[in-house]
Amino acid sequence: MSDPTRWTTPASIAAAVRRRWDDGSLLRAFATGDPCPAIEVPVRGPVAADLGAHYELARAWAEGIRAASHNDRAYVVVTGRIGGRLAGTTELPVRAVVDTYDRAWRVLGTATDAVVFRALVDSARSVPEAREWALRSPIAAVELADEWPTVLAALQWLTANRNSGLYLRQVAAHGVDTKFIERHRSVLAAMLGVPVRGFASALGYATKPATVRLRFAPGVLAMPSGLSEAVLRTDELRRLVVRPQRALIVENEITYLSVPVPDGGVVLWGKGYDANEPASLRWLSGIDVDYWGDLDTHGFGILHRVRAWLPQAQSVLMDRETLLAHEDRWGEESSPTTARLVNLDPAETALYSDLVTDRYGTRVRLEQERIDWDWALPRLVAGGLTVAGGGQVT
Numbered sequence: 001m002s003d004p005t006r007w008t009t010p011a012s013i014a015a016a017v018r019r020r021w022d023d024g025s026l027l028r029a030f031a032t033g034d035p036c037p038a039i040e041v042p043v044r045g046p047v048a049a050d051l052g053a054h055y056e057l058a059r060a061w062a063e064g065i066r067a068a069s070h071n072d073r074a075y076v077v078v079t080g081r082i083g084g085r086l087a088g089t090t091e092l093p094v095r096a097v098v099d100t101y102d103r104a105w106r107v108l109g110t111a112t113d114a115v116v117f118r119a120l121v122d123s124a125r126s127v128p129e130a131r132e133w134a135l136r137s138p139i140a141a142v143e144l145a146d147e148w149p150t151v152l153a154a155l156q157w158l159t160a161n162r163n164s165g166l167y168l169r170q171v172a173a174h175g176v177d178t179k180f181i182e183r184h185r186s187v188l189a190a191m192l193g194v195p196v197r198g199f200a201s202a203l204g205y206a207t208k209p210a211t212v213r214l215r216f217a218p219g220v221l222a223m224p225s226g227l228s229e230a231v232l233r234t235d236e237l238r239r240l241v242v243r244p245q246r247a248l249i250v251e252n253e254i255t256y257l258s259v260p261v262p263d264g265g266v267v268l269w270g271k272g273y274d275a276n277e278p279a280s281l282r283w284l285s286g287i288d289v290d291y292w293g294d295l296d297t298h299g300f301g302i303l304h305r306v307r308a309w310l311p312q313a314q315s316v317l318m319d320r321e322t323l324l325a326h327e328d329r330w331g332e333e334s335s336p337t338t339a340r341l342v343n344l345d346p347a348e349t350a351l352y353s354d355l356v357t358d359r360y361g362t363r364v365r366l367e368q369e370r371i372d373w374d375w376a377l378p379r380l381v382a383g384g385l386t387v388a389g390g391g392q393v394t
Contacts, residue, residue: 163204296365
């Protein structure tokens with residue numbers, strides 16, 4: 001005998017059809033005018049041995065399968081004979097066939113969505129990027145149905161103004177603003193064949209410029225006298241007359257404000273100072289550069305990226321002695337990195353490995369601002385830092 005709990009139900013027939021909806025094949029074929037792909041669902045039910053012991057249960061099951069077909073309007077029930085000489089033969093459902101769109105929509109209750117999808121595909125005939133995306137992603141397209149006209153307007157404006165150097169804030173398409181573009185950036189990127197990350201720049205639009213905040217010694221920058229600090233666009237910084245002899249990159253803002261400016265040099269605030277952006281680093285090539293970051297895995301990760309552009313950069317106060325001297329000030333890093341950092345020197349690599357493997361404790365980190373100032377200054381001096389205007393820090 002068979003297990004009645006394993007007999008096919010109307011819900012399992014619908015689930016088989018649902019899979020063809022979810023993968024987009026039904027909607028795609030419907031919208032392009034192709035014949036409905038036939039879906040044949042094997043129906044598992046009672047076997048001959050069940051007819052004696054579970055005849056009424058078997059009969060009720062068969063009637064339930066037939067009733068759910070709504071007289072073949074939802075699916076066609078194909079029957080087969082089971083039984084034999086002793087128990088007699090009985091016709092029971094063995095297969096359910098969905099071979100028209102009307103049947104599929106009735107099973108799924110999606111007739112309205114299907115019509116909506118075909119209409120939005122038709123509306124994009126003059127916008128091939130949108131039409132092709134919709135046919136690739138039918139379910140996502142249906143979810144966008146209410147905003148589809150605005151998506152098309154955004155797409156057409158983005159295409160017409162590609163490589164214009166405009167900011168997206170300058171969009172002039174009806175009903176479209178920057179928030180709409182941002183909300184639908186992944187869809188628009190897929191339609192336009194560009195990455196989601198760096199979407200605007202990949203399309204040739206202007207993006208928020210990278211900036212550098214720095215303090216500088218007199219004469220280092222061609223700036224009016226009396227100024228000691230500036231926030232400059234990195235693309236414009238390269239065009240200034242800049243003559244630093246030394247640079248110190250510091251991650252924490254208050255530390256950045258507290259450290260003395262190197263004689264003939266600059267101090268840069270690391271926050272917002274993109275170590276992955278070579279334009280913000282190339283102007284420092286050929287001079288002495290020190291990097292002081294947090295003593296944790298991500299601090300070493302930033303140091304690694306800085307050295308990709310400035311191989312001469314030296315770390316300061318990112319050593320084992322500093323870490324162990326401040327055990328009472330350790331915190332816990334929320335999401336450490338375990339990336340392979342090839343631009344560290346042997347001592348840095350060893351300490352980074354200790355942090356990754358939790359040699360000293362779970363996710364140990366020493367934030368830059370928690371290092372004792374009386375400990376930090378003498379070591380900056382030992383590294384060659386001198387006060388702007390002459391003389392070493394004391």
